[in-house]
Amino acid sequence: MRIDIVTIFPEFFRVLDVSLLGRARTAGLLDVRAHDLRDHAHDRHRTVDDTPYGGGAGMVMKPEPWGEALDGILDEAEGAGETVPTLIVPSPAGEPFTQAIAAELAQLDHLVFACGRYEGIDQRVVDHYEERMPVRLLSLGDYVLNGGEVAAMAMIEAVGRLVPGVVGNPESLVEESHEDGLLEYPSYTKPQVWRGLEVPDVLRSGNHGAVAAWRHEQRIERTRRVRPDLLGDDDA
């Protein structure tokens, strides 16, 4: 999977050179490229924002630098005969980003993240590129960050780890929270007793069926307690 990120803070994404995603990049499973939006602003001050039409506080990101940056990525993909990438725009006004959407995006060949700042990106950028490629406005949750970079980082990690081969043992992706609508079961490791707290006996029983049943019940109980909204009416 190729991932392009357009941002005024490309250095923010250097962290993707380490850990799991760093190894995936080295292995050629992920090709992540951060682009500086200011490289596409050609005035002396490399201006990427301006005052909002209609007034109001703050600044809006100008459409021209975005057009040049996104055209460059699109034209390269089209010139190489590649599939049209999907544009992801992190936004508090977007649809909630979920594990299901992460799994859906992990099937694609090429994602482009447009990281806004200030009061956001001129709406005509989304309107224009909806004519050329799939566009998804996605929100991390019902809160507001100062820009799209943190949200993009979270989404890239959630998607990237689902790309086949990135996680060494695919089994570790099964029964994770939200993978199948339930939260994950509690996990334990040695020592058997820690500060007077014991590991549940069933986990040391060697009875795999009993362990599986206990874990499933724990998932339902935890989901019912913490996230009843994830359960259907007859399970809540």
Ligand SMILES: OB(O)c1ccc2cc[nH]c2c1
């Ligand atoms: O909360 B967010 O996901 C988010 C995304 C993009 C921008 C741009 C300016 N503020 C933003 C907030």
